Amino acid sequence: xxxxxxxxxxxxxxxTVATLxxxxxxxxxxDGDVGSSSRADIFEKAHPDRYLQMGIAEQNMLGxxxxxxxxxxxxxxxxxxxxxxxxxxxxxxxxxxxxGANVKITPGYAGLFTGQTGMSHxxxxxxxxxxxxxxxxxxxxADDVEAAEVLRWAAAYQGPxxxxxxxDATQRLFDDSYRFTFGKAVVVREGGDLTLFSTGAQxxxxxxxxxxxxxxxxxxxxxxxxxxxxxxxxxxxAGAERTGRAITVEEHTIIGGLGGAVAETxxxxxxxxxxxxxxxxxxxxxxxxxxxLDIYGLSAVRVAEQVRGILGADA
Amino acid sequence: MSEPLTAPGAAxxxxxxxxxxxxxxxxxxxxxxxxxxxxxxxxxxxLSAADMLAALYFHVLRIRPDEPGWPDRDRFVLSKGHSxxxxxxxxxxxxxxxxxxxxxxxxxxxRLQGHPDMTRLPGLDMSTGSLGMGISAGMGMALxxxxxGRDVRAYVMLGDGxxxxxxxxEAAMAAARYGLDNLVAxxxxxxxxxxxxxGDGPDGRLPPxxxxxxxxxxxxxxxxxxxxxxxxxxxILRVLDEAARGDGRPTVxxxxxxxxxxxxxxxxxxxxxxxxxxxxxLATAMADLGEPLPASExxxx
Numbered sequence: 001x002x003x004x005x006x007x008x009x010x011x012x013x014x015x016t017v018a019t020l021x022x023x024x025x026x027x028x029x030x031d032g033d034v035g036s037s038s039r040a041d042i043f044e045k046a047h048p049d050r051y052l053q054m055g056i057a058e059q060n061m062l063g064x065x066x067x068x069x070x071x072x073x074x075x076x077x078x079x080x081x082x083x084x085x086x087x088x089x090x091x092x093x094x095x096x097x098x099x100g101a102n103v104k105i106t107p108g109y110a111g112l113f114t115g116q117t118g119m120s121h122x123x124x125x126x127x128x129x130x131x132x133x134x135x136x137x138x139x140x141x142a143d144d145v146e147a148a149e150v151l152r153w154a155a156a157y158q159g160p161x162x163x164x165x166x167x168d169a170t171q172r173l174f175d176d177s178y179r180f181t182f183g184k185a186v187v188v189r190e191g192g193d194l195t196l197f198s199t200g201a202q203x204x205x206x207x208x209x210x211x212x213x214x215x216x217x218x219x220x221x222x223x224x225x226x227x228x229x230x231x232x233x234x235x236x237x238a239g240a241e242r243t244g245r246a247i248t249v250e251e252h253t254i255i256g257g258l259g260g261a262v263a264e265t266x267x268x269x270x271x272x273x274x275x276x277x278x279x280x281x282x283x284x285x286x287x288x289x290x291x292x293l294d295i296y297g298l299s300a301v302r303v304a305e306q307v308r309g310i311l312g313a314d315a
Numbered sequence: 316m317s318e319p320l321t322a323p324g325a326a327x328x329x330x331x332x333x334x335x336x337x338x339x340x341x342x343x344x345x346x347x348x349x350x351x352x353x354x355x356x357x358x359x360x361x362l363s364a365a366d367m368l369a370a371l372y373f374h375v376l377r378i379r380p381d382e383p384g385w386p387d388r389d390r391f392v393l394s395k396g397h398s399x400x401x402x403x404x405x406x407x408x409x410x411x412x413x414x415x416x417x418x419x420x421x422x423x424x425x426r427l428q429g430h431p432d433m434t435r436l437p438g439l440d441m442s443t444g445s446l447g448m449g450i451s452a453g454m455g456m457a458l459x460x461x462x463x464g465r466d467v468r469a470y471v472m473l474g475d476g477x478x479x480x481x482x483x484x485e486a487a488m489a490a491a492r493y494g495l496d497n498l499v500a501x502x503x504x505x506x507x508x509x510x511x512x513x514g515d516g517p518d519g520r521l522p523p524x525x526x527x528x529x530x531x532x533x534x535x536x537x538x539x540x541x542x543x544x545x546x547x548x549x550x551i552l553r554v555l556d557e558a559a560r561g562d563g564r565p566t567v568x569x570x571x572x573x574x575x576x577x578x579x580x581x582x583x584x585x586x587x588x589x590x591x592x593x594x595x596x597l598a599t600a601m602a603d604l605g606e607p608l609p610a611s612e613x614x615x616x
Contacts, residue, residue, distance in 0.1 A: 028462065052458070055492070057485035060451045064489070067455020070440065071463055072386075091482075094445045095452055099433055 002211070002300065003204045006144040006172030009165045010108045014042025016151040017076050017106075021047050026072060027155060030065055032058045032079035037115075037167075038108045040078035062088040065103040066095035074102055074155060080109040081164065082123040085130060096160045097135035104154045105130075110140070110164040111201065111251040112284060112292040119286050124279045127199075128256025130162040131229045138228040139182070140164040140200035142173045146226060149180035157182065164200055168289060171204035173224070182227055185235035189222035194245035194311065197236065199225045199258045202251040205293070208300035209249075213307060220307070225258055236265045240272045245314070247275045247307060251298055254278040275310045277303060318410075323377045323389075324559060331374070332548045338408060339369035339548070343577045344606045345404035349420040351592040354615040356421050356429065358581055359588045360474060361401030363505040363545065363572040368405040370551045371470060375559070380410040383438040387465055390440040390456045394449025395474035395503065396430040397589070403427045411438040422616060447480025449473065450500060454490045457498035457565075468497045468559060476508030476523045484536065487565075491537030496561025500538075502529060503545065505574035509588045520585050533567045545570030579603045591615075 021027040021043065028050045035041040035053070044051035054061035058079055065075040077084055084092070084107040096103045114121045130138040139154075139161065141147040147165060154161050173188060188203065189210050198206035203224045210220035223239040225232065240246045246266060248259040259276030266272045279296050286292075293299040297306055320331045327335070342365040350356035372378075376389045393402045400420055407414050412426070419425035426436040430444025441452045453471035460467035477483065490498055511520035533540045539562055543554040551570070558566040574588070575581030578600045592600065601608045 050462070053492075054489055055485075057489060059447075059482045060454070060485035060489055063448050063451020063482065063486070064455035064458065066441070067452040067457075067469075068459040068462075069455075070390075070452075071456055071459025071465075071467075073459050073462060090445050091448055091451070094442060095448055099442050 002208045003171040003173060005169050008167060008169045009141065009144055009147040010037070010039040010167055011042070012144045012147045013106060013108060013151065013165055014039030016148045018043040018046035020152065020155045021050060024074065024155065026074045028052055028068060028073050028075050030054050030061050030075050030077055032056060032061050032083060034079055038078040058083040058088045059091050062091035063095050066099060066101040069101040069103050074104065076104045076106050079107050080114070080121055081107040081126050082121055083107070085123060085126040089129065093133060097133050100135060100159050102158060103160050104163065105161065106151065106154065106163045106165060108165045109167045111166065112296065112298070113166055113168045113289050114286060115167055116286050116288065119283060122284050122286060124251070124284055125253045125256065126164060127228050127252050127258065128260060131256065131261065136160055136162055137230065138162045138164070139226055140228060141180070141226055142201060142203040142224055143170060144172060145174040145176060145178050146180055149178065150226065153180055153182055166201045170201040171208070173204045173207065180226065183230045183232060184227065185223050185225045185232040187221070187239070188224045189220065191219040191221035191243070193219045193243060194247060194307070195221045195223060195239045195243045196247050196249055196307070197223045197225055197239060197258060197262050198249040199228060200251055202249055202298060205298060205300045206249045206303060209303035209307065212300055212304040218307070218311065228258060228261060231261050231265060233265050233269060236262055237270045240266050240270055244272065246272045247277060247310060249303055250278040252278055254280060277306050320373050323375055324556065327374060327549070327552050332552070335369050335373055335548050338373055339366045340577070340604060341408060342369055342401060342404040344601065344604050345407070345417050346400050347578065347592065347597065347600045347604065349400050349404070349417050351597050352418055352615055353421040354591045356400055357397045357589045359505065359507065359574040360395055360398035360503065362576045362578060362581065363574050364398055364401050364472060364503045365576070366546050366548055367472065367501055367503070367551055367570055368401050370548065370555060372405040372409045374552060375555045376470065380438065383411065387467060389467055390453065390469040392441045392449040392453045392456070392469065392471045393431055393443055394453070394471050395446065395477050396444030396449070399427070399429060399431050402431065406438055412436070446474070446477040447482035450483055450486040453500070454486050454495060454498055457490070457495040458493060460497055461495070468499060470499045470501065472501045472503060474508070475502055475504045475506065475529065478502060478529060479523060487533065487536040487538060490565045494563050495565045496563050498565040499558045500565070500567040502567060502569050503572055504529060504569050505572040507574040507583070507585045507588070509585065511585055517583055518585055529569050533569070537564060539564045539566045540569060541566060542569045542571065545572035546576060577604055
């Protein structure tokens with residue numbers, strides 16, 4: 001049994017921020033000329049006066065956002081992860097994170113799924129970078145339901161935040177009754193043999209991997225960690241204690257993201273061997289989504305395979 | 316000296332111009348003194364900007380030093396954040412904080428950090444120091460004022476060396492698109508940067524731009540371009556008054572200045588961009604600025 005498909009997070013982005021703007025006149029959308037891709041165009045249709053095209057000039061866009069925030073507005077950022085996080089990194093650091101500007105850094109095209117645009121648009125170290133930045137918080141929703149919840153939270157949150165959004169339809173993990181709590185991890189599958197920590201759009205595939213393992217009699221506990229910073233230390237420790245075996249799974253480099261965060265936390269609070277499944281310090285290529293998941297070991301089948309390998313080596 | 320000399324926008328008479336010149340002189344004295352005490356800090360840039368800072372803080376800006384967060388204040392962003400001590404001196408003279416606090420400049424736990432830090436010092440409208448960014452933030456303030464229906468102008472001071480940053484031209488492009496005529500950029504065009512390209516200029520370095528380059532670039536980006544002698548107070552007031560009268564475009568004032576202005580041995584030398592001052596140099600600098608040197612100026616920290 002595999003989880004069903006949900007809607008693309010980018011559509012949720014355009015729709016949800018437009019709805020939020022119905023209720024809050026302070027919300028504006030800054031677009032780095034990707035509105036037809038990020039679906040900021042949905043917002044533009046609803047609120048043409050608050051859709052602010054900034055052109056292909058992302059560094060300026062992030063700086064303008066900081067200035068707008070000082071005037072009491074709440075800017076949401078429409079661009080791709082690569083351009084918000086690394087091309088404009090110094091602007092985010094100095095003008096937004098240092099000042100505590102109420103800017104919502106909400107780029108799309110996270111992880112491997114960029115519609116085969118090309119390798120320059122794929123970035124797999126964004127969570128590591130944003131996690132490490134003082135004054136920044138980082139959230140990676142699992143699916144469309146959680147993405148809408150996180151965007152609602154972001155609008156109400158006072159201060160800068162990074163929300164990692166995906167381009168394409170991915171599997172749906174949660175039903176409509178789900179409520180996101182900032183800074184809290186969620187147990188999405190109970191099990192007793194090992195604990196899988198996962199984040200972002202990888203979590204549904206990780207849950208599917210757990211089901212594959214269950215068919216072989218391996219009962220995985222799965223903890224979804226949407227908030228990378230601040231990390232839910234209690235839930236990470238509890239998850240590790242539950243089975244004594246910790247494995248992280250993420251559509252991100254294994255350096256500094258969820259794997260790094262879990263390893264740091266457990267090293268300090270409950271020393272546990274941590275195995276990290278994810279992208280292994282390489283610049284990734286572009287290609288069809290399923291092919292990329294297979295190549296980088298992030299499909300349910302490939303995750304299950306790696307977990308088996310880890311258990312075999314441990315045995 | 317916490318009041319503006321006249322209401323912002325009002326014409327200045329000869330007496331006020333003389334007062335503003337005296338304020339500019341005092342800014343320079345405080346710059347030199349604070350950098351001497353800190354044994355660190357930038358000199359060339361704050362000294363070239365002093366006259367414009369005096370005009371802004373005592374004539375142009377609609378501000379309330381006793382209510383630094385007043386929502387309808389004009390905004391000022393020192394995009395060339397390394398000239399912070401010039402801004403701090405102007406703010407202290409205007410009454411934002413006690414003059415004695417200037418002695419803490421660039422010290423540990425000081426509100427007067429080497430680069431302006433808006434989270435520490437009320438009255439700073441943005442944290443700056445990484446070059447090219449202030450103009451973007453200023454654009455956001457001008458755009459935000461328009462979106463929220465406030466009569467607020469955003470003033471941004473840039474260095475000419477800073478205009479080598481690509482972000483400046485991203486902002487120039489975008490601000491012109493929005494026709495932000497409540498955005499005024501002032502370029503402190505002192506013709507020197509920290510080190511500069513090698514060549515047959517002063518001290519073997521070339522200026523950041525060739526003559527006329529800045530004017531041509533800003534014009535090409537769709538801005539109204541005004542030029543002024545950045546050390547002629549009457550002319551500065553005239554040009555900033557004109558800049559405040561919007562014509563549907565953002566305005567840039569290219570202020571021709573001398574780096575290190577007012578201190579004979581610093582003027583026109585790139586190596587006084589940032590440098591510690593020795594005691595004998597302090598005496599000469601204060602004499603140049605017409606400031607009697609007290610028996611003890613204090614020891615450098």
